[in-house]
Structures are given as structure tokens and as C-alpha cells.
């Protein structure tokens with residue numbers, strides 16, 4: 001196990017954090033740790049979906065991994081909504097499809113493999129996303145400011161961005177800096193919250 005591993009399986013890098021660089025990318029070889037019963041009990045992704053997602057919504061799940069949160073988001077959007085599941089690693093998107101296909105959820109999901117420094121969704125999605133989630137991923141992104149600018153363009157007016165980061169990997173100072181970058185991209189902070197033990201914030205496009 002890497003030295004900085006957190007209980008939820010998230011890996012970090014103290015050296016990169018000190019130098020202000022992105023942390024290591026969570027390897028797809030460890031994806032099963034992201035879809036565990038323990039995580040379900042701790043994070044209750046169904047309650048997170050109930051809080052923010054209504055039928056027909058268009059949702060962005062940025063850094064979706066093998067689909068632990070995507071699954072519940074897609075249940076809540078219903079057949080009239082869409083979840084855009086974005087990840088850097090093709091293997092994560094393959095696992096997501098393998099996991100969610102048997103549940104009949106794939107018709108509600110669009111998968112997209114992005115580049116490390118660019119979300120790169122088609123402009124047809126500009127101004128159409130109701131809620132964007134970036135859960136346990138922003139610390140792995142090399143240019144968070146650029147990511148937030150892209151997300152801001154994708155959101156509808158009054159659209160929401162929910163960010164969560166693991167406290168064992170991301171310090172309070174680093175998280176505050178992350179939220180400031182999102183605000184610099186034109187989003188207004190609605191609230192800071194704790195998401196189980198994790199640092200989280202909700203932002204809104206004006």
C-alpha cells in the first residue's frame with residue numbers, strides 16, 4: 001500500500017502537495033476499492049443524489065472512476081435525464097460500463113474519456129448541465145483553474161458544482177485554495193460542508 005493511502009483507498013503524494021502540483025492519479029488496478037460496501041455505508045451516494053438531482057436533470061460526474069456515484073446519479077435522473085461520466089482512464093470507463101450495464105442504466109449515461117488537462121466535452125453541452133460533481137478527483141487534476149472554467153461553461157444559470165476531497169490527502173489550506181479557484185472561474189460559494197469526514201463545498205453559477 002502506498003504510504004499516503006487513506007481509508008477509502010485514495011492515494012496521495014506529500015511531495016507533490018508541497019510543490020503545489022497535482023497528486024498521483026488513482027490507478028485503475030485498484031478500482032475495486034472504489035465500489036465497496038464500506039464506501040456505500042460511509043458516503044451514502046443515494047442520499048447525495050436525492051439531495052441534488054431530480055428527474056430529467058443533466059449531470060456531470062467528473063472523475064467518475066468505476067461508477068460508484070454515477071450509478072445513483074443515473075437512478076435519480078430517470079430515463080429523461082443524462083449523466084455524463086468523464087474520466088481520464090479508459091479502464092475506469094470500461095469498468096463503469098461493465099458495472100452499470102446489467103442494471104439497465106447505460107442508456108442514461110454518456111461516457112467521455114478526457115485528457116489530464118482538458119475536460120474537452122463537445123460544445124453541444126455548453127450551458128446544459130444542471131449539477132456537476134467532482135468527487136475525490138480535483139487534487140489529481142494538474143490545472144484545477146482550467147477545469148473549473150470548463151465546468152462553469154457547461155453549467156446552466158443557477159447550476160451547481162459539488163466538490164469533495166479526502167482530508168487525509170488534501171489539507172484544509174489546499175482545499176480552500178481549490179474552492180477559491182472555482183470562485184475565480186465565476187462560481188459563487190453556497191456552503192462549505194463536511195461530507196462524512198471529507199472536505200466538501202457547494203458552488204452555484206450566478
Ligand SMILES: C[S@@+](CC[C@H](N)C(=O)[O-])C[C@H]1O[C@@H](n2cnc3c(N)ncnc32)[C@H](O)[C@@H]1O
Nearest residue numbers: 026034063064065068087088116135137140141
Ligand atoms: C480517487 S478516484 C475517485 C473516483 C470516483 N469519483 C469515486 O469517488 O468513486 C479519482 C478518479 O479521477 C480520475 N482522474 C484523475 N485525474 C483526472 C483528470 N485530470 N481528468 C479526469 N479524471 C481524472 C481517475 O482516473 C480516477 O478514476
